[in-house]
Amino acid sequence: MTLVLFFATQSDVFLTSRNLNNLLIQSTVTGIIALGLVFVLLVGEIDLSVAAISGVASVLMAMLVVDSELPIPLAIAVGVAAGVAIGAVSGRWITLLGVPSFVVTLGVGLVLNGVQLIILPNTGRYNLLNTGVEKLASTNVSGFTAWLLVMAGIALFALARATSTRARFRAGLPASMAGGVVVPVAVVAALLIATLMFLENLRGLPMPVILFISLLGVMSYISSETRFGLYLYAIGNNAEAARRAGIKVERIKIMAFAIAGGMAAFGGILSASRILGVSVSSGGGVGGGALLLESIAAAVIGGVSLFGGRGHVVGALFGALIIATVSNGLNLMGVANEARLIVTGLLLVIAVSIDRGIERIAAPGR
Amino acid sequence: MGADLQGRRRRANLQGQHVGFNKKSFCRRLFQQGAGFSIIDRMSLPILSLKGIYKSFGGVKALVDVSLDLVPGEVVALVGDNGAGKSTLVKIMAGVLRPDQGKYFFEGSESVVHGPAEASAMGVQTVYQDLALCNNLDAVQNLFLGREVTGPWWNGFRISRAECEKRAKGVLKRMRLDSISLNRHVGAMSGGQRQNIAIARSILWEPKVVLLDEPTAALSHAAAEQVGILVRELAGHGMAVLVISHDIHNFVLENSDRIEVLRLGRNQASFSSSEATGEQVVNSMVGGQKSRNLSG
Known part of the structure; x- marks a missing residue:
């Protein structure tokens, strides 16, 4: 909030709907990768290969579309499946041998960087303009369809809230219609409708934003309503307790890595569609570069603990927005690239420090 | 209360006859029982019974010919000095460890427990000292x-x-x-509340046997009292309860029906909680001559 106000005073372009539209789209790739990463962070692990996965998956998809002329949906599915598989293999390796995820995924990331260079043709890039892939990022949904989508989203959320509140009433437990249904639904509805009305002025809802918010909804549901989601939190806090409770800790961890891999792959494909091609620098270049750091930073700034067991998937959205805001705002102010890196870096350090502080207050002496 | 305890003790001390006869422990109990022996009101079979258990870790003999019976509705306190083998015995009952030798009877029939999941499916629940709670x-x-x-x-x-x-x-x-x-969140709760939640979790699926490893170790006196009430409540609901505790005077004597003493991996003595004094129990824990005579 403070950031938005600050940049609004510094640049008169910042608050225009065109710029905010850009800002939202900028944050989607980081946000989607961070969204998957949250699952890995919740179980107390880390995946440093997400950027590399996004690169390899997008190059793989491009190769299938350009060279093999596969239908686009199939190529995208293969890319995402590759991401899921890579994540699952890393997860299996980590849980099987008890090797720190930090090291394994760092290595896997480098391996994937190598693979990416092998897949790429001698020209070093695949052009995706006029292949149809670019439509994934450039499509805008407006008018009636956009309203229908937003209403459907609100209706689903309201349904979820209403059924759980009804179950509480039926079980004779304390429950309130206002706190359990009306207020949360009103907040979500207001946010979605505000976004829609704002972007409607321009060209409608950009597809990446729709995809990001839908994925956010699905992942939020999985993490907060299902057994799998609960087990992520349990393992992140006390893996031994989870194991004794009969939870298959290894399997849950592997699934978390697989989700992170799949989301990273999808993020990479979306990015390829947006910049109309893949190249050596897809996936942040060798080592993951800024893309990797910004994804981790987005999750952490969004309140997801690096120590496991604390945070929410919605944090990925807030984190990605904050990072995009900083980078976009500083850009508009004409600040040089080096200053932008410094500010983003400091932001990350401060966020992790706050995280550690919360941890100390919540559980002193641990 | 006193009469009730005695009745339970009698039931507990007689099951040696019904499930695998162990001469040594039976004779010891006979001695200890004394004149009260002939008055048998009701007999209750032990639900869980260990006979002649041996367990070594490398060269260390953790348990040597240990026998123990748990009877529904009775609280047994397992006491002993550090390294006496209490935790090892509990782990064997919980299915975490397999004995090298000896028999494990559950509901009268011999069983081999392959893991903690199997034990808990059978109806044996364990509350470990670290509680295994997720603070978040x-x-x-x-x-x-x-x-x-x-x-x-x-x-x-x-x-x-x-x-x-x-x-x-x-x-x-x-x-x-x-x-x-x-x-x-459990992390924000006091030690006593956390202990109670761990115990409540173990009884959620109505087990037949509840094993508690040091439930009062880190608790205040008031909180330990609460746990004591809870432990008696479990027995009142017909569960067989085993408690490991070091707190002889405040906890064990107050809340158990029978005290089994382990020393250096062997059955050292068995007391009725209503008759024993703290001094006797402690003496037998450290191997004092006096208590050895007393318990045969």
Whole structure:
């Protein structure tokens, strides 16, 4: 909030709907990768290969579309499946041998960087303009369809809230219609409708934003309503307790890595569609570069603990927005690239420090 | 209360006859029982019975010919000095460790327990000293961890939070623990409350045997008293309860029916809690001559 106000005073372009539209789209790739990463962070692990996965998956998809002329949906599915598989293999390796995820995924990331260079043709890039892939990022949904989508989203959320509140009433437990249904639904509805009305002025809802918010909804549901989601939190806090409770800790961890891999792959494909091609620098270049750091930073700034067991998937959205805001705002102010890196870096350090502080207050002496 | 305890003790001391006869322990009990022996009111078979258990770790003999019986409705306190083999014995009962030698009877028939999951499926629940709670989850989530109630598939694989909470409420009420707030994170609770939640979790699925490893170790006197009440409550509901504790004077004598002393991996003595004094128990724990004579 403070950031938005600050940049609004510094640049008169910042608050225009065109710029905010850009800002939202900028944050989607980081946000989607961070969204998957949250699952890995919740179980107390880390995946440093997400950027590399996004690169390899997008190059793989491009190769299938350009060279093999596969239908686009199939190529995208293969890319995402590759991401899921890579994540699952890393997860299996980590849980099987008890090797720190930090090291394994760092290595896997480098391996994937190598693979990416092998897949790429001698020209070093695949052009995706006029292949149809670019439509994934450039499509805008407006008018009636956009309203229908937003209403459907609100209706689903309201349904979820209403059924759980009804179950509480039926079980004779304390429950309130206002706190359990009306207020949360009103907040979500207001946010979605505000976004829609704002972007409607321009060209409608950009597809990446729709995809990001839908994925956010699905992942939020999985993490907060299902057994799998609960087990992520349990393992992140006390893996031994989870194991004794009969939870298959290894399997849950592997699934978390697989989700992170799949989301990273999808993020990479979306990015390829947006910049109309893949190249050596897809996936942040060798080592993951800024893309990797910004994804981790987005999750952490969004309140997801690096120590496991604390945070929410919605944090990925807030984190990605904050990072995009900083980078976009500083850009508009004409600040040089080096200053932008410094500010983003400091932001990350401060966020992790706050995280550690919360941890100390919540559980002193641990 | 006193008469009741004695009755339980008698039942407990006689099962040697029914499930595998162990001459040594039976004779010891006969001695200890003395004149009261002939008055047999009711006989209750032990639900869990260990006979002649041996267990070594490398060259260290942790348990040597140890026998122990647990009877429904009775609280047995397992006491002993550090390294006496208490935890090893509990781990064998819980299925975590397999004995090198000896027999494990459950409900009268010999069984081989292959793991903790098998023991808990049989109805043997263990509350370990570290409680194994997840601090970032609330009481209900901890109680049901790994065994959440889920609705049908068309409910979207959701955990039926309301159903879980309702059942948790029922159990806590039955155990007179309704003061525990169900929606608070366990990490924010006091040691006593955490201990109670760990115990409540073990009894959620109505086990037949509950094993408690040092439930009062880190608790204040008042909190330990609460745990004592809870332990008696469990026995009152017909469960066989085994408690490891070092707190002989305040906890063991007050809340158990029978005290089994282990020393250097062997059965050292067995006392009726209503008759024994703290001094006798402590003496036998450290191997004092006096108590050895007393217990045969």
